Amino acid sequence: xxxxxxxxxxxxxxxxxxxPGRLRFFLDTLGxxxxxxxxxxxxxxxxxxxxxxEMMDATVPFEFLTALGxxxxxxxxxxxxxxxxAPVVIGDTxxxxxxxxxxxxxxxxxxxxxxxxxxxxxxxxIHVADVSRTIVVRNARPS
Amino acid sequence: MSSSxxxxxxxxxxxxxxxxxxxxxxxxxxxxxxxxxxxxxxDFAKAAGFPDVFAHGMLVMGYLGxxxxxxxAPSRIRSFSxxxxxxxxLGAKLTCEGTVTELxxxxxxxxxxxxxxxKDQNGEIKxxxxxxxxx
Numbered sequence: 001x002x003x004x005x006x007x008x009x010x011x012x013x014x015x016x017x018x019x020p021g022r023l024r025f026f027l028d029t030l031g032x033x034x035x036x037x038x039x040x041x042x043x044x045x046x047x048x049x050x051x052x053x054e055m056m057d058a059t060v061p062f063e064f065l066t067a068l069g070x071x072x073x074x075x076x077x078x079x080x081x082x083x084x085x086a087p088v089v090i091g092d093t094x095x096x097x098x099x100x101x102x103x104x105x106x107x108x109x110x111x112x113x114x115x116x117x118x119x120x121x122x123x124x125x126i127h128v129a130d131v132s133r134t135i136v137v138r139n140a141r142p143s
Numbered sequence: 144m145s146s147s148x149x150x151x152x153x154x155x156x157x158x159x160x161x162x163x164x165x166x167x168x169x170x171x172x173x174x175x176x177x178x179x180x181x182x183x184x185x186d187f188a189k190a191a192g193f194p195d196v197f198a199h200g201m202l203v204m205g206y207l208g209x210x211x212x213x214x215x216a217p218s219r220i221r222s223f224s225x226x227x228x229x230x231x232x233l234g235a236k237l238t239c240e241g242t243v244t245e246l247x248x249x250x251x252x253x254x255x256x257x258x259x260x261x262k263d264q265n266g267e268i269k270x271x272x273x274x275x276x277x278x
Contacts, residue, residue: 022174029167030202036212047212048208081222082222
Protein backbone atom coordinates (compact mmCIF):
# COMPACT_ATOMS: atom_id res chain seq x y z
CA UNK A 1 0.00 0.00 0.00
CA UNK A 2 1.19 3.50 -0.77
CA UNK A 3 2.10 5.45 2.37
CA UNK A 4 3.25 8.94 3.35
CA UNK A 5 6.78 8.22 2.16
CA UNK A 6 5.49 8.76 -1.39
CA UNK A 7 4.65 12.42 -0.74
CA UNK A 8 7.04 14.70 -2.59
CA UNK A 9 8.16 11.99 -4.96
CA UNK A 10 8.74 13.39 -8.45
CA UNK A 11 8.50 11.49 -11.71
CA UNK A 12 10.22 11.84 -15.07
CA UNK A 13 9.24 15.14 -16.71
CA UNK A 14 7.30 14.71 -19.96
CA UNK A 15 7.77 17.00 -22.95
CA UNK A 16 4.96 17.09 -25.50
CA UNK A 17 4.25 19.22 -28.53
CA UNK A 18 0.74 20.39 -29.44
CA UNK A 19 0.56 18.82 -32.90
CA PRO A 20 -2.31 19.82 -35.23
CA GLY A 21 -2.97 16.29 -36.52
CA ARG A 22 -3.37 14.56 -33.21
CA LEU A 23 -5.29 17.53 -31.81
CA ARG A 24 -7.72 17.14 -34.74
CA PHE A 25 -8.14 13.45 -33.84
CA PHE A 26 -9.04 14.48 -30.28
CA LEU A 27 -11.52 17.14 -31.48
CA ASP A 28 -13.17 14.71 -33.90
CA THR A 29 -13.42 12.03 -31.21
CA LEU A 30 -15.34 14.40 -28.96
CA GLY A 31 -17.51 15.64 -31.83
CA UNK A 32 -16.09 19.10 -31.14
CA UNK A 33 -17.17 21.47 -33.92
CA UNK A 34 -16.46 24.82 -32.22
CA UNK A 35 -14.55 26.84 -34.86
CA UNK A 36 -12.33 28.44 -32.18
CA UNK A 37 -10.30 25.22 -32.03
CA UNK A 38 -9.78 25.03 -35.81
CA UNK A 39 -8.68 28.62 -36.26
CA UNK A 40 -5.32 28.06 -37.92
CA UNK A 41 -2.04 28.40 -36.12
CA UNK A 42 -3.08 30.28 -32.99
CA UNK A 43 -5.93 27.96 -32.01
CA UNK A 44 -6.19 27.23 -28.28
CA UNK A 45 -6.34 23.68 -26.95
CA UNK A 46 -9.53 22.32 -25.33
CA UNK A 47 -9.61 22.65 -21.51
CA UNK A 48 -8.82 18.98 -20.74
CA UNK A 49 -6.20 18.44 -23.45
CA UNK A 50 -3.21 19.08 -21.16
CA UNK A 51 -4.05 15.83 -19.37
CA UNK A 52 -3.86 13.97 -22.70
CA UNK A 53 -0.60 15.52 -23.87
CA GLU A 54 1.21 14.30 -20.77
CA MET A 55 -0.02 10.74 -21.32
CA MET A 56 0.64 10.73 -25.08
CA ASP A 57 4.32 11.53 -24.82
CA ALA A 58 5.23 9.86 -21.54
CA THR A 59 8.24 7.62 -22.13
CA VAL A 60 7.03 5.38 -19.31
CA PRO A 61 3.22 5.09 -19.50
CA PHE A 62 1.55 5.29 -16.07
CA GLU A 63 4.97 5.79 -14.49
CA PHE A 64 3.53 7.12 -11.23
CA LEU A 65 1.56 3.89 -10.83
CA THR A 66 4.39 1.48 -11.56
CA ALA A 67 6.85 3.56 -9.52
CA LEU A 68 4.53 3.39 -6.50
CA GLY A 69 3.70 -0.29 -7.05
CA UNK A 70 0.02 0.34 -7.88
CA UNK A 71 -1.90 -2.10 -10.08
CA UNK A 72 -3.57 -0.23 -12.97
CA UNK A 73 -6.65 -2.45 -12.61
CA UNK A 74 -7.24 -1.07 -9.08
CA UNK A 75 -7.22 2.60 -10.01
CA UNK A 76 -10.12 4.97 -10.58
CA UNK A 77 -9.98 8.67 -11.37
CA UNK A 78 -11.32 10.57 -8.36
CA UNK A 79 -10.89 14.24 -9.17
CA UNK A 80 -9.25 16.41 -11.79
CA UNK A 81 -8.33 20.07 -11.71
CA UNK A 82 -6.79 22.53 -14.18
CA UNK A 83 -5.59 26.05 -13.37
CA UNK A 84 -4.75 28.04 -16.48
CA UNK A 85 -2.18 30.83 -16.21
CA ALA A 86 -1.24 31.57 -19.84
CA PRO A 87 -2.49 30.55 -23.30
CA VAL A 88 -1.51 27.19 -24.84
CA VAL A 89 -1.80 27.07 -28.63
CA ILE A 90 -1.00 24.74 -31.52
CA GLY A 91 2.74 24.39 -31.99
CA ASP A 92 3.65 24.93 -28.33
CA THR A 93 6.02 22.51 -26.67
CA UNK A 94 5.06 21.83 -23.07
CA UNK A 95 6.90 20.18 -20.22
CA UNK A 96 5.04 18.45 -17.40
CA UNK A 97 6.60 18.03 -13.95
CA UNK A 98 4.51 15.52 -11.95
CA UNK A 99 4.97 15.14 -8.19
CA UNK A 100 2.97 13.42 -5.44
CA UNK A 101 1.25 16.11 -3.36
CA UNK A 102 -0.62 13.95 -0.85
CA UNK A 103 -1.57 10.42 0.15
CA UNK A 104 -4.74 9.87 2.19
CA UNK A 105 -6.22 6.61 3.42
CA UNK A 106 -10.01 6.32 3.35
CA UNK A 107 -12.51 3.85 4.72
CA UNK A 108 -10.09 2.23 7.12
CA UNK A 109 -7.52 1.62 4.42
CA UNK A 110 -9.94 0.15 1.85
CA UNK A 111 -9.07 3.06 -0.44
CA UNK A 112 -6.10 5.37 -0.82
CA UNK A 113 -6.40 8.78 -2.47
CA UNK A 114 -3.25 9.99 -4.17
CA UNK A 115 -2.96 13.54 -5.47
CA UNK A 116 -0.38 14.19 -8.19
CA UNK A 117 0.27 17.87 -8.94
CA UNK A 118 1.83 18.74 -12.29
CA UNK A 119 3.06 22.23 -13.11
CA UNK A 120 3.27 22.79 -16.89
CA UNK A 121 5.75 25.11 -18.60
CA UNK A 122 6.06 26.03 -22.27
CA UNK A 123 9.01 26.39 -24.66
CA UNK A 124 9.73 29.89 -23.30
CA UNK A 125 9.79 28.72 -19.70
CA ILE A 126 6.42 30.31 -18.96
CA HIS A 127 4.36 28.53 -16.30
CA VAL A 128 1.17 28.04 -18.36
CA ALA A 129 -0.89 25.76 -16.14
CA ASP A 130 -1.16 23.53 -13.12
CA VAL A 131 -2.79 20.15 -13.53
CA SER A 132 -3.83 18.12 -10.50
CA ARG A 133 -5.23 14.62 -10.55
CA THR A 134 -6.58 12.58 -7.68
CA ILE A 135 -6.55 8.85 -8.16
CA VAL A 136 -8.44 6.37 -6.03
CA VAL A 137 -6.71 3.07 -5.36
CA ARG A 138 -9.04 0.23 -4.38
CA ASN A 139 -6.75 -1.63 -1.98
CA ALA A 140 -6.81 -5.42 -1.77
CA ARG A 141 -8.53 -6.56 1.40
CA PRO A 142 -6.52 -8.97 3.52
CA SER A 143 -8.09 -12.41 3.30
CA MET B 144 -20.07 34.54 -24.47
CA SER B 145 -22.32 37.57 -24.66
CA SER B 146 -21.03 40.89 -23.43
CA SER B 147 -23.73 41.13 -20.77
CA UNK B 148 -22.68 40.19 -17.26
CA UNK B 149 -24.47 37.06 -16.05
CA UNK B 150 -26.40 36.94 -12.80
CA UNK B 151 -26.15 34.40 -10.01
CA UNK B 152 -28.53 31.57 -10.85
CA UNK B 153 -28.21 31.93 -14.62
CA UNK B 154 -27.75 28.62 -16.45
CA UNK B 155 -25.19 29.60 -19.07
CA UNK B 156 -23.95 26.10 -19.99
CA UNK B 157 -26.25 23.42 -21.37
CA UNK B 158 -25.43 20.68 -23.85
CA UNK B 159 -26.58 17.13 -24.52
CA UNK B 160 -24.47 14.40 -26.06
CA UNK B 161 -25.15 11.22 -28.03
CA UNK B 162 -25.06 7.91 -26.12
CA UNK B 163 -21.56 6.61 -25.34
CA UNK B 164 -20.58 3.65 -27.51
CA UNK B 165 -17.73 1.14 -27.40
CA UNK B 166 -16.51 2.72 -30.62
CA UNK B 167 -16.26 6.14 -28.92
CA UNK B 168 -14.22 4.62 -26.08
CA UNK B 169 -11.84 3.02 -28.58
CA UNK B 170 -11.40 6.32 -30.40
CA UNK B 171 -10.85 8.19 -27.13
CA UNK B 172 -8.24 5.62 -26.07
CA UNK B 173 -6.22 6.50 -29.16
CA UNK B 174 -6.96 10.22 -29.29
CA UNK B 175 -6.26 10.92 -25.61
CA UNK B 176 -3.16 8.79 -25.08
CA UNK B 177 -4.95 7.07 -22.17
CA UNK B 178 -4.41 3.43 -23.09
CA UNK B 179 -5.75 1.98 -19.84
CA UNK B 180 -7.34 -1.29 -21.09
CA UNK B 181 -10.14 -1.09 -18.51
CA UNK B 182 -12.04 1.21 -20.93
CA UNK B 183 -11.72 -0.89 -24.09
CA UNK B 184 -10.91 -4.50 -23.17
CA UNK B 185 -13.86 -6.31 -21.59
CA ASP B 186 -11.65 -9.19 -20.43
CA PHE B 187 -9.44 -6.78 -18.51
CA ALA B 188 -12.47 -4.95 -17.08
CA LYS B 189 -14.03 -8.20 -15.85
CA ALA B 190 -10.77 -9.38 -14.29
CA ALA B 191 -10.69 -6.04 -12.44
CA GLY B 192 -14.17 -6.74 -11.02
CA PHE B 193 -16.33 -4.66 -13.37
CA PRO B 194 -19.23 -6.07 -15.41
CA ASP B 195 -18.10 -4.33 -18.60
CA VAL B 196 -15.85 -1.58 -19.89
CA PHE B 197 -16.85 1.96 -18.89
CA ALA B 198 -16.13 5.49 -20.05
CA HIS B 199 -12.88 7.28 -19.29
CA GLY B 200 -13.60 9.97 -16.70
CA MET B 201 -11.62 12.33 -18.88
CA LEU B 202 -13.86 11.63 -21.90
CA VAL B 203 -16.80 12.77 -19.78
CA MET B 204 -14.83 15.78 -18.53
CA GLY B 205 -13.94 16.45 -22.18
CA TYR B 206 -17.66 16.67 -22.98
CA LEU B 207 -18.18 18.98 -19.99
CA GLY B 208 -15.30 21.13 -21.25
CA UNK B 209 -16.91 21.24 -24.69
CA UNK B 210 -20.22 22.37 -23.18
CA UNK B 211 -18.31 25.01 -21.19
CA UNK B 212 -16.41 26.41 -24.17
CA UNK B 213 -19.58 26.54 -26.26
CA UNK B 214 -20.61 29.24 -23.79
CA UNK B 215 -17.27 30.73 -22.72
CA ALA B 216 -14.18 31.39 -24.88
CA PRO B 217 -11.34 29.05 -23.84
CA SER B 218 -9.13 32.10 -23.14
CA ARG B 219 -11.55 33.21 -20.41
CA ILE B 220 -11.38 30.01 -18.37
CA ARG B 221 -9.17 30.45 -15.30
CA SER B 222 -9.78 27.08 -13.68
CA PHE B 223 -11.80 23.95 -14.36
CA SER B 224 -12.17 21.11 -11.90
CA UNK B 225 -14.39 18.16 -11.27
CA UNK B 226 -15.04 15.22 -9.01
CA UNK B 227 -15.87 11.94 -10.70
CA UNK B 228 -18.93 11.02 -8.65
CA UNK B 229 -19.92 7.81 -10.42
CA UNK B 230 -18.74 5.56 -13.22
CA UNK B 231 -20.24 6.45 -16.62
CA UNK B 232 -21.61 3.31 -18.27
CA LEU B 233 -21.89 2.39 -21.94
CA GLY B 234 -25.02 3.87 -23.48
CA ALA B 235 -25.06 6.82 -21.11
CA LYS B 236 -26.69 9.86 -22.65
CA LEU B 237 -25.03 12.80 -20.95
CA THR B 238 -26.30 16.29 -20.25
CA CYS B 239 -23.85 18.95 -19.10
CA GLU B 240 -24.94 22.11 -17.31
CA GLY B 241 -23.33 25.08 -15.68
CA THR B 242 -24.94 27.62 -13.34
CA VAL B 243 -23.46 30.89 -12.11
CA THR B 244 -23.04 30.64 -8.33
CA GLU B 245 -20.96 33.69 -7.51
CA LEU B 246 -19.57 36.87 -9.05
CA UNK B 247 -16.14 37.71 -7.68
CA UNK B 248 -13.19 40.04 -8.13
CA UNK B 249 -9.99 38.07 -8.27
CA UNK B 250 -6.59 38.50 -9.90
CA UNK B 251 -7.50 42.08 -10.83
CA UNK B 252 -10.51 41.12 -12.94
CA UNK B 253 -14.20 40.40 -12.66
CA UNK B 254 -14.88 36.68 -12.61
CA UNK B 255 -17.79 34.29 -12.23
CA UNK B 256 -17.83 30.97 -10.48
CA UNK B 257 -19.87 28.26 -12.17
CA UNK B 258 -21.20 25.04 -10.68
CA UNK B 259 -20.96 22.32 -13.32
CA UNK B 260 -22.71 18.97 -13.53
CA UNK B 261 -22.84 16.07 -15.92
CA LYS B 262 -25.82 13.76 -15.52
CA ASP B 263 -26.92 10.67 -17.39
CA GLN B 264 -30.38 9.97 -18.80
CA ASN B 265 -31.55 8.83 -15.33
CA GLY B 266 -30.47 12.07 -13.72
CA GLU B 267 -27.56 10.43 -11.93
CA ILE B 268 -24.68 12.84 -11.35
CA LYS B 269 -21.50 11.57 -12.98
CA UNK B 270 -19.38 14.68 -12.64
CA UNK B 271 -19.76 17.55 -10.19
CA UNK B 272 -17.37 20.37 -10.85
CA UNK B 273 -16.58 24.04 -10.93
CA UNK B 274 -15.11 26.59 -13.28
CA UNK B 275 -13.92 30.12 -12.74
CA UNK B 276 -14.23 32.35 -15.79
CA UNK B 277 -13.20 35.90 -16.53
CA UNK B 278 -16.10 38.16 -17.52
